Amino acid sequence: MRWLERQRYLIDFTLSSLWRRKWKNLSLVLVYSLVIFFLSSVLFFTRAIRQEAGAILAEAPEMIIQRTIAGRHSLIPETYADTIREIRGVGSVKPRLWGYYFNMVSQANYTIMVPETFPHKETEIVVGEGVLRTWGSVEGNRLYFSAYDREAVLLTVVDSFDDQTALVTSDMILMAEPMFRKICGVPEGFATDLGVRVRNRRESDTIAGKIIRALPETRVITRADIQRTYAALFDWRSGYVIVLFSGAGLAFLIFAWDRATGLSAGEKNEIGILKGVGWETGDILAMKFWEGGVISSIAFLLGVTGAYGHVFFSSGILFEHALKGWAGLYPHFRLIPSVNFYQLATLFALTVLPYTLITLVPAWKTAITDPDTVMRQG
Amino acid sequence: MIRLVNIAKIYNAGKPNAFTALRGIDLTIPMQQITAFRGPSGSGKTTLLAIIGCMARPTSGRIWLGDRETTSLPERFATAVRRETFGFVFQNYNLIRGLSVMENIMIPAYPAGMKYRTLKDRAGELLMQMNMEDKAANRVEHLSGGEQQRVAIARALINDPEVIIADEPTAHLDTDMAGAFLEIVSALKAAGKTILIASHDPFVFGASPVDRLVSLRDGRLTAEEAAA
């Protein structure tokens, strides 16, 4: 109980001491919060996108079969589907029609897709929010397309995607098959690739092997491959950003160290008095520990809350310029808020731990002030 | 009693700027009396008091507090002994600015982890003894010199120590306030406390409550006598 009471007094004194020097501590808290804000944003953003990707992939076919010529992706004859259907274990094979369309006016790439069912007319399309926003050559609710043979085609927008799906649908245009073939120049009897669903997931690799043997000019991309690639990519990307950030992180640590060593005369005097009236080194160290704890807690709270708002309420707007891909579009999307303990633990290890260690020696140097300095100050 | 045997203190020993503050001090200080240490600046009074009060360690020699030797106690234990046995009134009072009178008085007791209620009550009692209960919430920088000294005395008493050490207590006081200080000191002696005062103010070592006089010069004991 005495120990508890002692900690209570120390915390009380620490808080009052921090408050008495609030302006000096404010700069430290601000910089610290910014560091945590940045790192948390990266971690939250990556994880949320990864989860979205995971959710989307869960619905995808187990395998995608693509044809390659000279190592590059080429159109696949739809008759290949029959060959694949004959392999035992294959559930269904569906030709997929999709591609990219470059719009000269907006200088952006869009994804065109033919869904499994398209209950609209041939000249009608369904588009994502980014398409409407950026198309440029719009007439009312009709968009100008330039077909494969350079013929101008006017297509009517009859529906758009929910904002909730903006992350993946922002640049997407759905249309009927004949119109797709006209615009993208994919001839009859050919598809972009084939989507294969297997009856037993565990047999994916075996079936993939059989497909490659039956159709040597194809390549098989399994869902597991994609998941693994995404995982590696997201990890690598976020890790890389953090490493690039390490310069700023180091600057923060130097600042923290400098702040911890550069005590004002008033602060030194105060420690001297405390030592003089009966506080020993361990007490001063405990006080410094609480000081670090309070500052870290405030900075952590501010940084993480700020990052949460940044990523989940404003679509990570600060990352826009870094993340805009070749598509040239940045979707306005809402990520599903999700934070787990692991991320917070990683954040803690990246921020609070280095801060605590860096300020450890300065704190100790302060704490070992001679108690009789206060007598010699006379 | 407090016994010092052959106490010496050398600062920066072995270095070019070595300085001998005390040389071979042998001294016995009786309890429940007021002992005044006199001598010019640099005579070693402050160093001697720091060593007696377990604030500094002697370079050589031994100190006994009663039958407990405190010479080479590690800091943790020296501080515990100091906290329980000694209360210091510093020359410049050394109160913490920005804190209230009450908080300043309570601070020395924090490490012991006493219950808050008990501590607050005791601090309140001390303030009453010093006639300062109406200033409990005032910030210390708004007090007069005499008031600050009384707060410093109350702070020194918070852990109910046996020995009070006062370093140049009348340096910033006029005659009236110095008289008031000596009255407080008398009352403390009557309550059973031992008082050690370092001063080069003749008003102090000529005062009636003082029982013994110890004279120092250049780190050596030159005289030890009962006060007139």
Added chain:
Amino acid sequence: MIFSPAVIALITGSLLVGGFALYASAVGLRILHHWDIRSGSELQLALERKTYLISTIFGCLLIFELFSLFLFVHTADNIHEQFIGAMCAAGSLNVNGYGYPTLILKTTVFILCGIWLVLNHTDNQGEDYPLILKKYRFLLTITALLVLELYFQFRYFREMQPNLITSCCGTIFNEDTAGLAGDAVAVPPTAAAVIFFTTVALALRMGLYFLTTGRAGTWFAWINGWLFLFSFIAVVSFISVYFYELPTHHCPFCILQPEYHAIGYFLYLFLFVGGITGVSVGILDRMKGPRSLAAVIPGVQKRLCIVSLTASVLFTIIALYPMIFSDFVLIGY
């Protein structure tokens, strides 16, 4: 190399902590050379002050080691999908020859740090720092192991190749697999349960005897040491199986996953606390001798004993919970 934020955090954290441990060891060496408690010299005073710094560093180190132990396992678990064949941390750790050694080293360093802090706390209660020399020699050993752990951890992450095929817990923790993991699984669950619960009962009995009489501290420590080691076998043999409700699933890592409410963290935390405090009771027995500690050691031992018993009880309760409350039957089937 897998470049995730957690990996960066672990590596930079380890580097920082390793650096500080080396610094602490350098100071420790000075202390070992020049310490003289009877001297009032400024060097002695400076050394005494340095001991505060070292205590603080090692306190931080302990917290970091515990933290990094769990973060390391969780990271291994998190990256398992990047390795073909890995379904959890068991597979990821098996990806190269540095994974499991790193885990073992981290665990060892954590335990030794815990013991060091107990010794340090006890030593600080003695007016003449009677255990200082033993303490700082011990510290040098811990630092050496820590540096080794740093190196292994770095090599582990560095040598990770996602396209290597690894085994998963189903293969590693399988009775037909050669090696320690396979042997642990091969212990019949009933026998393992009997040994485990008997050891717990014995530890409790010894602990209560120690608390009432102050004797047999060393025996208590030995029992706890055995309990600590055997508990890992027990987890693999039958405790984890009850959580998975699958007789062939023996993985000691899958119980850390969210689908099992991360119960593994609590289980292992209590196991470590119980083990460290229990063994420390015996170690302090060996430190008896200096007069300044005569009154101190029994008090510290008592507190450690209570903590150890509490942790062991909590560990047992967690282990028992699914055995009692789930419908799954393994033992006695």
